[in-house]
Structure formats: C-alpha cells, structure tokens
Amino acid sequence: MEPLLGQVNSPEDIKNLSTKQMKQLADEIRQEIISVVSNTGGHLASSLGAVEIALALHKVFNSPVDKIIWDVGHQSYAHKIVTGRREVFKTLRQQNGISGFPKRSENPHDAFGTGHSGTSISAALGIAKARDIAGEDFDVVAVIGDGALTGGMAFEALNHAGHLKADMIVVVNDNTMSIAKNVGAMGKYLSKLRMEPMYMRVRKDLRKAVKNIPGVGDRLLRAAESMEENLVYMFIPGVIFESMGFTYLGPFDGHDVEKLDEVFRRVKDIPGPRVVHVITQKGKGYIPAERDSIKFHGAVPFHVESGEDRHNGTVPSYTGIFGDTLVRLAKLNPKIVGITAAMPDGTGLVEFSRLFPERFFDVGIAEQHAVTFSAALATQGFRPVFAIYSTFLQRGYDQVIHDVCLQNLPVVFAIDRAGLVGEDGPTHHGVFDISFLRPIPNIVMMAPKDEAELIVMLRTALKYKGPCAIRYPRGRGVGVSLEDIPHEMEIGKGETLNDGNDLAIIAVGSMVYPSVLAAQGLKEFRLGCRVINARFIKPLDEELILNAARDCKVIVTVEENVLTGGFGSAVSELISRNGLTDVCVASLGIPDEFIEHGSLSYLRDKLGLSASGIKDFARDAYNRFLTGKPALSSLE
Numbered sequence: 001m002e003p004l005l006g007q008v009n010s011p012e013d014i015k016n017l018s019t020k021q022m023k024q025l026a027d028e029i030r031q032e033i034i035s036v037v038s039n040t041g042g043h044l045a046s047s048l049g050a051v052e053i054a055l056a057l058h059k060v061f062n063s064p065v066d067k068i069i070w071d072v073g074h075q076s077y078a079h080k081i082v083t084g085r086r087e088v089f090k091t092l093r094q095q096n097g098i099s100g101f102p103k104r105s106e107n108p109h110d111a112f113g114t115g116h117s118g119t120s121i122s123a124a125l126g127i128a129k130a131r132d133i134a135g136e137d138f139d140v141v142a143v144i145g146d147g148a149l150t151g152g153m154a155f156e157a158l159n160h161a162g163h164l165k166a167d168m169i170v171v172v173n174d175n176t177m178s179i180a181k182n183v184g185a186m187g188k189y190l191s192k193l194r195m196e197p198m199y200m201r202v203r204k205d206l207r208k209a210v211k212n213i214p215g216v217g218d219r220l221l222r223a224a225e226s227m228e229e230n231l232v233y234m235f236i237p238g239v240i241f242e243s244m245g246f247t248y249l250g251p252f253d254g255h256d257v258e259k260l261d262e263v264f265r266r267v268k269d270i271p272g273p274r275v276v277h278v279i280t281q282k283g284k285g286y287i288p289a290e291r292d293s294i295k296f297h298g299a300v301p302f303h304v305e306s307g308e309d310r311h312n313g314t315v316p317s318y319t320g321i322f323g324d325t326l327v328r329l330a331k332l333n334p335k336i337v338g339i340t341a342a343m344p345d346g347t348g349l350v351e352f353s354r355l356f357p358e359r360f361f362d363v364g365i366a367e368q369h370a371v372t373f374s375a376a377l378a379t380q381g382f383r384p385v386f387a388i389y390s391t392f393l394q395r396g397y398d399q400v401i402h403d404v405c406l407q408n409l410p411v412v413f414a415i416d417r418a419g420l421v422g423e424d425g426p427t428h429h430g431v432f433d434i435s436f437l438r439p440i441p442n443i444v445m446m447a448p449k450d451e452a453e454l455i456v457m458l459r460t461a462l463k464y465k466g467p468c469a470i471r472y473p474r475g476r477g478v479g480v481s482l483e484d485i486p487h488e489m490e491i492g493k494g495e496t497l498n499d500g501n502d503l504a505i506i507a508v509g510s511m512v513y514p515s516v517l518a519a520q521g522l523k524e525f526r527l528g529c530r531v532i533n534a535r536f537i538k539p540l541d542e543e544l545i546l547n548a549a550r551d552c553k554v555i556v557t558v559e560e561n562v563l564t565g566g567f568g569s570a571v572s573e574l575i576s577r578n579g580l581t582d583v584c585v586a587s588l589g590i591p592d593e594f595i596e597h598g599s600l601s602y603l604r605d606k607l608g609l610s611a612s613g614i615k616d617f618a619r620d621a622y623n624r625f626l627t628g629k630p631a632l633s634s635l636e
C-alpha cells in the first residue's frame with residue numbers, strides 16, 4: 001500500500017479518499033503522533049482517541065470556512081497534521097515549534113484558541129451568532145470530551161445555545177475518562193446512553209412477548225406503556241440534550257470513519273443546535289496508552305517499544321512530596337479533607353483518595369464549585385485542602401474572594417505548577433497567582449524555597465485560622481531531607497540566607513536558590529549581596545525588608561510571576577509607604593506579555609530567571625544606582 005500521509009497537506013487532500021484510504025490514513029497519523037510525542041512529550045492518549053473524529057470532520061466540513069473548535073485542544077494533533085502542519089509536527093511543544101493546543105495565530109484552521117476545559121461550546125455559539133448577524137453561511141462545530149462536559153461553563157453554554165436555537169453542532173467525544181476516570185452524573189448519564197441500543201432491543205422484545213399473552217396482552221401492554229412514559233424519560237436517547245433544545249444523534253462508534261462520515265453529513269442538514277455523541281477509546285492504537293491512559297494523558301518523552309519514560313529522576317517532585325505529607329498529616333487530623341478538580345494524579349492526591357475515600361472529593365473539571373464547596377466544608381469545622389494548578393485557580397477567582405476570603409474561612413489552596421510550566425505554554429503558565437491573590441484581604445500567601453519548606457508551610461497553613469495559599473513550582477524538589485512531621489513556621493517571617501550590605505536580593509519560592517548562586521557570583525565583582533528568602537508574599541516580613549532597604553539601598557526582587565501586581569510591586573509599595581526615597585527597587589520577573597511554550601530551563605534562561613540572569617540583573621541594578629540611572633523592571 002502506498003503511504004498516504006505524505007500527500008496530505010490540507011483538508012482538501014482527504015476529501016476524496018475512500019473509506020479504506022481513510023482507515024489507512026488514520027493508522028499512519030497514529031504512528032506519526034506516537035513517534036513525535038515519544039520525543040516531545042504531550043497529550044498522547046487524548047489525541048490518539050480523536051483521530052477519526054478529526055479526519056471525518058475535515059472530510060465532511062469545509063474548514064477554515066466552517067469552524068471547528070477543539071475543547072481543551074489537547075486532542076487536536078490529528079487536526080494539526082491534516083491542516084498543513086504535517087511537516088512541522090515534529091516541533092510540537094518545542095521552542096519556536098508548533099503549540100500543543102489550537103492557536104489562532106498559528107494556523108487559520110485553528111478557529112479558536114483553547115487549553116482550559118469547557119470553553120468550546122461558548123466559543124462555537126459566539127461564532128455562530130456572529131455568522132447569523134453578519135448574514136453569512138457556514139457550519140460551526142465544537143468537539144468536547146465527557147470530562148470537559150463536567151464543567152459549569154459547558155452547561156452555561158448549552159443552556160444559552162438551546163435558548164437561542166443556534167445553528168451549531170456539538171460533538172461529544174465520550175471515552176469515560178477525564179484525566180482520571182470521569183466523575184459525576186453527566187458521565188453516568190452518557191454511559192446510560194451507551195447502553196441505549198441494548199435497552200431499545202430488550203424493550204422491543206418485551207413488547208412483543210407481552211402483546212402475545214392470550215386474553216390480557218393488549219391491556220397489559222397499555223399499562224406497561226403508561227409506566228413506560230415515566231421510565232422512558234430516563235432512557236430516551238439524549239433526553240437531557242433534547243430538553244435543552246438540542247437534537248441528539250448517537251451514540252456512534254467514534255473510530256468508525258465511515259459511520260462518522262455518514263453521521264456528520266446527516267447532521268449538517270439538520271437545523272438548530274445538535275449534539276452528536278460518539279464513543280471513543282482513549283489511547284486508541286497504542287497498547288501502553290490504551291492500558292494506562294492516565295499516564296499517557298500528558299506523557300513525558302518515552303520509549304515507543306516499552307512505553308517506559310525516557311528519563312527517570314531520583315529526586316521526588318513537589319507534587320509527590322505535597323501528596324505524601326498531606327497523607328501523613330491527615331492520619332493525625334481527621335478533619336483534613338482533600339479536594340481536586342479532576343486532577344487527582346496531577347496534584348498528588350491519589351494515595352490520599354485511596355486511604356481516605358470519604359474525605360476525598362474529585363469534583364470534576366469544576367474549579368469554581370471546588371472553591372465554594374471547600375469554603376462550605378470549612379464552615380463545618382473541616383480543614384479543606386484544595387490542590388490545584390495555578391492556571392486553573394484562575395477559574396475560581398470570585399469564589400476565592402466571595403466565598404473563602406470574605407468569610408475568612410480556613411481553606412488551604414495548594415497551588416501546584418506555580419510559575420512557568422514549559423512545553424504547555426501560555427495557556428498553562430502559572431504566572432498570575434501572586435498578582436491575583438495578593439490584593440485579597442485575609443489571605444496568607446507563601447512560597448517555599450524547597451521541598452522541606454513546602455511541607456513546613458503545609459503544616460503551618462493547616463494550623464492557621466484563615467485562608468492560606470502555598471504556591472510551588474512544577475518539577476522536582478532540590479533533594480533536601482525532610483522532616484517526618486514538619487514543624488510550624490511563624491506567619492510573616494522570612495529568612496536571610498546570605499549576608500551583605502551592598503545590595504539585597506529578595507527572592508520568592510523557586511527563585512531563592514538561583515539567587516543564592518547569583519550572590520556568590522557577585523563576589524567576583526566585590527559586591528556583598530544579602531539574600532532574603534521571602535517565604536511570605538502576604539503578609540510581608542516588613543521589618544526584614546525595610547532593614548535590608550535601609551542597609552543596602554539597592555533592592556532586587558525576583559519572582560516567577562508577572563511583575564504587574566506581583567511580589568516586587570508589594571516590596572516597592574512597602575518601601576514607598578515608608579518614605580524610603582533613597583532606596584532603589586529593581587524587580588525581575590515575568591514581563592507584561594504572554595510567554596510562549598518551550599522547555600522550562602530555556603524559558604527561565606530567556607527571561608533572566610536563572611542564577612546568571614539574576615546575577616547580571618542585580619549587578620546592573622547596582623551600577624545604575626551608583627550612576628543615578630533609574631532602576632529597571634525585568635530585562636528591558
């Protein structure tokens with residue numbers, strides 16, 4: 001058989017393929033995805049599960065005139081390959097390469113940028129209504145997983161789309177998995193729909209049997225039918241979608257390209273909002289990913305033959321240490337409860353969920369609900385720990401203010417992946433949390449310099465009588481030893497790690513160790529550099545910082561967060577509030593722009609957030625101070 005993939009440069013190239021050729025192309029695309037992702041890492045299992053959906057959509061619809069929107073976008077690799085990115089696909093998630101998510105600036109077929117769950121139906125609806133207002137004529141399709149369908153935003157959009165009777169199509173890609181096993185009533189409902197063909201068959205057989213009972217058959221059938229009126233409501237395919245105003249079609253085998261082709265052609269001609277429900281297998285076509293779709297949801301580079309990771313580090317991750325410590329503390333305190341929004345593995349809560357099933361809650365991809373749910377648990381004397389990635393906490397902002405902080409409730413936010421995350425890029429960098437949490441009254445916010453401090457902070461947070469956030473980075477700790485049961489820390493106290501009176505670096509979390517190295521490097525220039533580990537972003541250790549300002553006159557702040565409203569801003573505000581007009585504050589952090597994807601070390605180097613970057617920045621700040629030039633913010 002001639003290979004086909006090499007000839008596919010745009011969706012036009014698949015329009016005339018036969019079913020047999022489509023199947024062959026699906027196989028070739030799978031091999032390409034497996035081969036590239038084994039090098040680059042990425043969302044393997046989700047993308048393998050959506051190959052046929054992508055091919056059939058591009059065969060039937062006319063992208064980019066018709067708009068296809070991929071929810072989360074982590075399953076869009078086949079879409080990328082057939083929309084002119086076959087040759088650059090090997091650069092997936094690499095610096096200057098293509099993004100792991102749909103991105104409008106990358107390609108005209110990426111109708112809407114995604115990365116966070118649950119946005120696709122809103123986006124599709126907005127585009128559909130814009131089309132109607134403009135009097136244009138094209139199709140709009142959202143592809144959303146059963147996991148993403150647990151999020152409030154998806155329901156808000158379904159509700160609105162049904163109300164507007166908008167012409168649009170929602171393809172529900174149902175594989176029963178979120179990252180972990182999907183949770184909740186919607187997931188259960190979808191699996192009921194999966195059983196539907198069987199139910200319909202049984203119902204037909206029963207009716208025949210009842211009707212044939214001599215003498216009473218007809219009467220029995222009528223009684224059965226009225227009972228069925230109620231029952232049927234629970235079983236009619238897609239009744240929930242139908243009641244929301246959608247026409248429901250399904251369920252269909254989402255790996256049967258021929259069927260998908262036929263269904264998409266059929267659904268194209270139906271007016272109004274439509275749902276096409278397809279059943280797929282996560283990881284389809286790669287045995288290790290089919291067996292362990294959780295591991296291969298967001299895969300690190302791996303060996304294709306075995307599925308084993310390529311790099312095995314020995315130092316445990318912050319996530320793992322957080323999870324272990326929470327388990328240890330929860331054994332001592334029955335009031336501790338653990339909450340995740342669909343990420344038990346990613347946030348380190350798997351062991352907790354196993355040991356304390358009644359004190360563990362996976363709420364689905366529902367961050368807003370998770371925050372308010374935690375607040376309510378806290379009103380009843382529990383100590384909720386909501387473990388969440390920094391980027392996803394953005395979803396629950398109002399709830400943090402209105403439900404947790406305003407009521408001063410002792411919820412612990414364990415903010416993982418705070419700072420740059422690397423290859424997932426701008427949708428996932430956790431670089432805003434300092435700025436968005438710092439202005440909220442009542443909250444205490446900390447950042448550990450290493451894993452030993454992380455566990456001390458966790459203990460401290462669990463003793464504190466109000467809301468606490470601990471932000472810690474992606475990746476491994478630094479390899480320091482850990483206390484079995486961590487001690488408590490005094491709230492609002494930083495520490496001095498290096499003495500010096502020429503200038504002072506005040507660093508937060510992941511930036512503390514590189515700052516210590518930077519200070520060592522500054523000795524070469526005869527500069528005595530004080531290094532302070534802030535530990536607390538709120539409340540600040542005002543005494544420690546003001547003393548450093550008075551002694552050194554040059555203060556350099558370093559953080560892995562945007563400078564706008566960040567830790568450096570807090571220090572500047574403190575210094576100006578105290579009238580120290582002769583002190584110069586130079587702040588290093590993330591500039592006011594979205595940071596692209598690339599390896600963590602590459603991005604940190606590029607932004608000067610490395611030991612040598614900090615050293616150069618600090619030296620420059622000192623020289624500027626001597627020559628009377630204004631201080632710089634970041635690497636200008």
Ligand SMILES: Cc1ncc(C[n+]2csc(CCOP(=O)(O)OP(=O)(O)O)c2C)c(N)n1
Nearest residue numbers: 046115116117145146147148177178179342
């Ligand atoms: C708001 C938000 N929370 C959490 C995540 C992390 N996340 C990425 S994919 C995913 C599961 C999505 O499941 P589903 O939609 O069923 O797609 P599948 O991977 O199963 O194909 C989660 C929780 C996210 N992207 N956005």
